[in-house]
Amino acid sequence: MNRSIRDADAGSAVVAPGRLRQEVFDTRRRMRIGGVFYLFGWTLLVAYSPLGSVYPVHALAVAAAFLVLAVLRVVVRPALDNERAHPRWLNLQWGIVFATAALWGVASGLVMLDARFAAANVPILLCTVAYATACAHTLSMRRGRALACLTLVYLPALCVTWRVDAGAGPAWALLVYFAYLVLALVSSHREYRLRLDLDEELRIQRDRFETLSRLDALTGLANRRHFSEALDAEVARAHVEDQPLALLIVDIDHFKRFNDTHGHVAGDLALVAFAQRLREQLGERGVQLARVGGEEFALLLPGLRADAAAVLADRFRVDLGTSPLPLVVGADAVRASIGVADLLPGEMGEAMYLRADRALYRAKAEGRDRVVCAEG
Template identity: 40%
Template sequence: MAPDPRLPPSDYFALWRESQDTLTRTRLGGIYYLLAWLLTWGFSTEPSALLPLGIAGSLFFTLLLTLRWLHCLPVQENEANLRHWIDRHWTLIFITALGWGLVHAWVLYSPEFEASRLIATLSTLAFSTAMAFTFSMRKRRCVTALLLLYLPGLAVLALQAREQMAVLVTLALYLSYLLLVLNRSHREYHASLALKQQLIEQRERFEQLSRTDTLTQLGNRLQFNGLFPSMVASARRQRTPLSLVLLDIDLFKRINDEFGHASGDACLYAFAEHMRRVFRRDSDILLRLGGEEFGVLMPGTHLEQAHELAERFRGELASEGFELHGQHRTLTASLGVGSFDPERDDSAEAFFKRVDDALYRAKADGRNRLTLAIPG
């Protein structure tokens, strides 16, 4: 199962999903605030007399709509950048909600808008309903936005309670209903998100298992096959050094034949542990390529440094050996070491063959030795 390149790591998947949903949903709704204002102004008692106010309101909601569309997700989608983006985008949502809340309040208060009060009130109901369902991912922020939409208008209706009691009570009851709906929508959103995150984590665990050798916990041949060609291509393109060390345990079959496969596994594990002690830089990629053959990919490493580390590994391994059934056993390895040469290695396969040939020369020349790959 190949991973979906569009999905981020599971440690900030929820934040990534929330930012994607926020962006999509806010873009769909932004234009309706502008349309609601145009209708409210257009059906007022005398639109021409309110021309400066009409233009100012139109420019205000057009600006907010534009800012929503221009506020794109960060190029580098890490946890800190996504949190910052969400905070800034919610600021736009709050300003829009407060802007419409004040418009609704002014329309209810001003006699010039008596003919279009119903439009403004219905728009407030529509916006608040959409808010409760659309932005339920952040419950507290959504409650704040609902109050910004509602409270200015409710305040004006409270001042006119004798004439507007029915509308005041109806809007207040509907607000309480929206808060209940928001609570349910919030739970459902995060339950769905949790399920998706579990699937992502399971996918990552499967990928990790499929690319890891179960005995040594080093990368396996599948991981090498995925990394090696891309690293060679990067070294060619960027003109950066790339070294490869291939290691083969000497006379490993004899250990299996004399002491059994469990002892052979102990030998492989001890060999991998010794690799971790020597090739311990963050950039070193340690792999078990199959059987008793191992490899180390060393990006950004020149041949001289790779040679030095590999020779240190060989010497320390030969002197230390490993413990088997309470007894010290000799353990040696043959190594081939090479650095990518873009002038001579026309492919990743050619580079690997050069180093592999060096490894076999080391074994043919008596084992427990290191041989440098000769440029082709």
């Protein structure tokens, strides 16, 4: 898991989509308003030194650049649903942040070098320390990039302080604080990665539970809950595309007797073998094969009318007799009754299911081991 962030830092796109999406979300949230503070800091040092009157055009140009960069941070939005655009957006956003940090570092360093603007030194140092601290704590999504930002903001002021201050005390203090910031960045990056790992683990668990909640544990087919949703979706699609849709409900005959005679375990194995036979013979034709009850299965057949679906169903039924399921020695061949319905104009999935179920009921009532089509 950790590899993905390292890869991302190296510019590779090998990052799990969920993680990348989260990183984009965090980057947006953490970087959005940061540019405004640089503009504020620059305004402060222009206001507290003669910089504005000595170099009015330069001072204004730098302020305009900070303003543009601050606005860009806000207006360049990520398309959260377009995962392929995420790496590009991240690079762009980091580019804006690098430009802001470099502009602050160079501009503030040059101002500090000029003795005429000494009054600006204290605001510059305070702002520099504040921005660097923010870099270390809020840009921890990418360690390397955040370190580069931190250095761009901090290093010019540190170097100039070292040069102009005879006692070097403030420079040492700045250096020690820089070391602290690097350590803080490393630690907050580790915590960030840990959080991503936990989030991803939770996402995987949630997806696993979601899948399990839609599966029948015994046969591995979809369960009734999943089938009901698929039925509604297929019915809606069939209506929109004006295509036929058939539904089979397949029920094993006298399964209680089978259980009573051969035991529940043999019954379970029979259900598994029955599901397997359905899968092999009808699974390819149907979009959705599910176990919807104890010994009851359902299958949707898009593009088929009831008569064509009944032909398939009867072939399956006859095959159960001619090629019995491989079951416990001595067990009679498992037989099944099948109800068939096709979609009527404007009909809802529930109503279609009810008609197929009634057809199945008739098949049972008429003696079992047969296919009956629903009345329209």
